[in-house]
Amino acid sequence: MNNVSSRFWNWSRRLGIGVLWLLTVAVFAAPSPTPSTSPSPETKGASFVIGLSPFLEREVKDDVYRRVVGFILEEMPTGSTLSLYDAHALRTIAEIRIPETLAFKSGRTRANQFGEPIQRLRAFLGTSNTPPAAALPGAIRLPQFLDFLASQPRVRAPGTVVMLLGNPLYADSKEPGFSMLDGYVPTDGHLAASREDTVYGLRERRGTLDGVTLHLGYFGDPWVSDVHQEKVARFWRLYLAGQGGRLGAFTGDLATLFRAAKPGAEAVPVVPAEPDPLQTKIAMVRVTRITGVADWITRDIAGAGASLPPTRATGPMKIGIRWTGAIDLDLYARPRAGAETLFFQHPRSADGYYFKDHRSSPEREFEFIEFESPVNPWELEARVNFFEGESPEGVEGEVRVEFDGRIYSGRFAIEAPHGNQGRNGPGQRRSWVRLDLPELLKLRTAAASQRRQARE
DSSP states (O other): OOHHHHHHHHHHHHHTOOGGGHHHHHHHHSOOOOOOSOOOTTTTTOEEEEEEOTTOOHHHHHHHHHHHHHIIIIISOTTOEEEEEETTTTEEEEEEEOOSSGGGGOHHHHHHHTHHHHHHHHHHHHSOOOOOTTOOTTOOOHHHHHHHHHTOTTTTSTTOEEEEESOSSOOOTTOGGGOOGGGEEEOGGGTTSOTTTOTTOOTTTTTTTTTOEEEEEOOSOOOSSHHHHHHHHHHHHHHHHTTTOEEEEEESOHHHHHHHHSTTOOOOOOOOOOOOTTOOSOOEEEOOSSTTTTHHHHSOOSTTBOOSOOSSSOEEEEEEEEEOSSOEEEEEEESSTTSOOBBTTBOBOSSEEEEEEOOSSOSSEEEEEEEEEEEOTTTOEEEEEEEEOBOTTOEEEEEEEEETTEEEEEEEEEOOSBOOTTOOSGGGGGGEEEOOHHHHTTHHHHHHHHHHHHHO
């Protein structure tokens, strides 16, 4: 083993990242390839970007290092550039430019010349970092990272290929309302909004990534279900397209990702996707892995549901609404005065969560809030807003409550002829209705009956 190879191996051992880093040694020892002709027009001057999470788990770091180094030593054409970035902290790890000379067609030459940036990569991967609160292993900040890339002149060159390795679920403790954890996905309404309104807003970002292809590689199984995976992939596809870019490979297999990013590789077919024009609201909707989670609100029930009041005063509760027609109604609820209100822009709290089924062609839409901590129906406050749509005669819907093992059902009506986008205030009262839960759960009738019996 030559001295250069020994130094690389000793560095690897000290950092404890593993024997897979012997790839570098193998490349050093391999005979130089026979020089070929100059780079093709498609690859000459090509720009590559690799964004890495600083929170990768130890068991995947060997593979990441091996593939990135292999890409540098064997795949990058002469005249091309590579920028390595921390995709969470938005900082540069290293930059490499392959000179347009025959000598740099040799992996051995590249290994000797680019030892310093490769060492920076190794040090980055050799550092153990704890993910921030409310984040998963492999956390990245994809919207902010793409903003960062759009500010780099080299990256904005048409044809730039970006490889992003980390968790595809966005979660930032500074913006918990936009987290994709627990099965949440942004509605298409985010895409048409301003950055001031949502981290996913594209109003000011149109064309900022023209010609850029992003390949996203993740690790493990971050999905609550196949539907969740499909919806997240679709959203990022629309997010890239809205900036003039495209989503290429979206995969948990690094070999597939690096093969797709290889110069001259056949382009990953574009999966058609268009924003849903009916999704105009900025909201997070939830996909669940639990089959039948909404059966209590979707299935038909006889009459008005349970006819007897609950047998207990407090307990977990689900409250939901459903309706028909091309309108959008929103449910707001909090378990007691002073508690956090759950609704489409605040889908999680310590007491429970908000769930919405959003369909492209509404026939019967529904949404509900589940309070997983015990609540008292007399203290719970719930309202419905006519958010969007037209209905000259006002709107009607059904409210359902699951409590104490029983399902209660009732009707509600809103007088306003059109939605008011959730606005509050004295002049907006016709667009709201307060739900009387004690009445719905037969508690008022039971209380009145007990008072009569006491008098008698």
